Amino acid sequence: MGEFCYINGLGLVSAQKTLDNSQFLTEIVPTGPEFFRCQEPNYKEYVAGDMVRRMSRIIKMGISASKICLNDAGFRLPDNGYELPDAIITGTGLGCLEDTEKFLTNLIRNHEELLTPTSFIQSTHNTVSGQIALLLKCHAYNFTYCHRGFSFESALLDAIIRIRNGESRTVLTGGMDELTTNAFRITQRLGHWKKDPAGMTNLYSDKKRGSVAGEGAGFFLLSGEKTENSFAVFNDMTTLYKPTGDADIRQKMSEFLNKNGLDFSRIDLFVMGLNGDPGGDASYRAMIASLPSNANIAVFKHLSGEFHTSGIFALWLSSMVLRHATVPEAVRFSGDFDRPVNNILICNNYRNIEHTFTLVGSV
């Protein structure tokens, strides 16, 4: 039974320049006119040429992130001798939207005739984890969670259980969501997003309703074994479904810290999923007000945009803070950032329904 769960590799495709882990948010990419779109890699570096044309963006983003992560962890990929993870566990809020929309559109426009199977086959929610297994020829445990703001965190939970009970030594854990024009238009009609986000000076002081939509794909190599690549410890995580109010959130958070032998004063950095929606952010604003005044708060959704698996950006950010021993200017929200960072608490939520707490520490 492994006592610790180490983070030994990272791979993130996001709206920022995050493909190279030696760079840590040195240059910031602003939002597009309507939403954040990923800075996509040259997929040919990660996916075979004929597959690049067939695959939708989420599959390519996911495969690229997983390969960046395995390389980062020092894994030898199949082309130069095998080393495989003992489990592949992913989370996605909406899965393969582009393929789903494509098949549905053809079905309706062609009145159920002359349909081809490719987009149906690739519309399945576990396509990314299945494709990674296929590319790696990895027969290990392979799960995909699809639960809004719990999608990626369910994958993390599964991974930590498997590592703690010794069922898996290394787990390739990831999250991914792609934003399509249709998904954006529909959620915009539902009032989820600010109009003209590019014209806004600061996401967090903007008074208009809604957040800014985003997307991303991220992978983490979690391991029960400490290696020369270990740069962070993934300590624990928990979920809170539909909190009854601010007091409930604070109580669950404090119970979670106590369970891990910590309290608020021991947290060197809070990474908080404020998303700029004044109503939605009220709970976190109240929580921040109740913390010690010198508490260091970092935010990230002005860099990633809001999406079901935004937790990948938060975990990448936290891991990178420990790896580079610095909190980039671009994510600082409040605090003096004087103390060395050993314990990080990530607080995230999606539309105030799925709340998650994740604890990351130095090695």
Next chain:
Amino acid sequence: MSKRVYITGYGIICAIGNNRSETLESLLASRPGIGEITLFKSLHQGKIPVAEVKQTNTGLLTMTGHSVNANFTRTALLGMVAAKEAIESAGIAKVEDARTGLISATTVGGMDRTENFFVEYLENNAKGRLRNVVNHDCADSTERIADFLGIRDFVSTISTACSSSANAMMLGAQMIKAGMIDRMVVGGTDSLTRFTVNGFNTLMILDRGGCKPFDENRAGLTIGEGAAYLVLESEEMVAKAGKQPLWELMGYGNANDAYHQTASSPEGTGASLAMQAALDMSGIDPAQIGYINVHGTGTQNNDLSEGVAIEKIFGNSVPPFSSTKAFTGHTLGAAGAIEAVISLLSMGNDTIFPNLNWTTPMKELSIRPVTQLRKGPVNSVLSNSFGFGGNNSTIILKKVFNK
């Protein structure tokens, strides 16, 4: 920490019954639930048979005590019916009296409504009633079911194609063993949609005469719909409540075939690994398994791959086996849980339910399914569920109490 995971209740709704007793009655009478598409208009009506739940959405709303205008997907409604029966049969009066969670599986989510929304939306992106698309994602049905039952301590959703609900059982068991939760409602729900009927049709794997699992002349699967849930409880919970558990989840395994996005490997690699992992965990000698509820979709590819894997794992002592998909259709994300419930009914009634529509043995295999209702003790069952993305899952259930 609980070493054992008990099953204390279960519920089901599928093409052969709106609850446990109706489902059992149909199984005992060898009465299949396959017929024509009636739930929606389709080009395939009268040509491709399906296995629908014999209840309209209005009927399901009434069964769950909702107003007929309430905004629920069919997927959520099917789930509510089955999960409620599971909770009630476990004798749980108040879910709040212990840490209780729900892990539900689905592949289509709210697609039954989205595909209607999209018709108008495609004409004009400002059109289409939003109430028909807000429930699109997989988590919607899970949260609706959790809210309906008052479950708050944990919710999650698994979507690994046709192995989804077997995998929901696995996470539930792992969390109970890790002491993270006292009891977990686990299972899955999927409704019939134009999307899936057409999707599988493009793959040319829908048998126009209804599925014939493990038959030489099988020509594909029959899509079904339904939901089933099991209540898993820790040893401590069972002891505290003074319950006499009837069943135990003895073993489970998940492996990836890593062969093709939709096709299974000819040698059944993933299937063998999943069965072996579940057997190893259960500690049960393969020869002692009383019955295998095979995945047995009726496609050329699945049945051959699964059959080869079974022969490899069980050698000369292959237990009696049958596919019950000719009764219920292939219920996709719900299949693992529906077949787990059928496995419990098999043990509870010491009866092996027949593999319908079978006439000719497969030439590549030496094994044959049970084709007539067979009475006799059934003390343990191995159940397989395999899905796209090479996702292979096996669970093993055991009877721990003789009535």
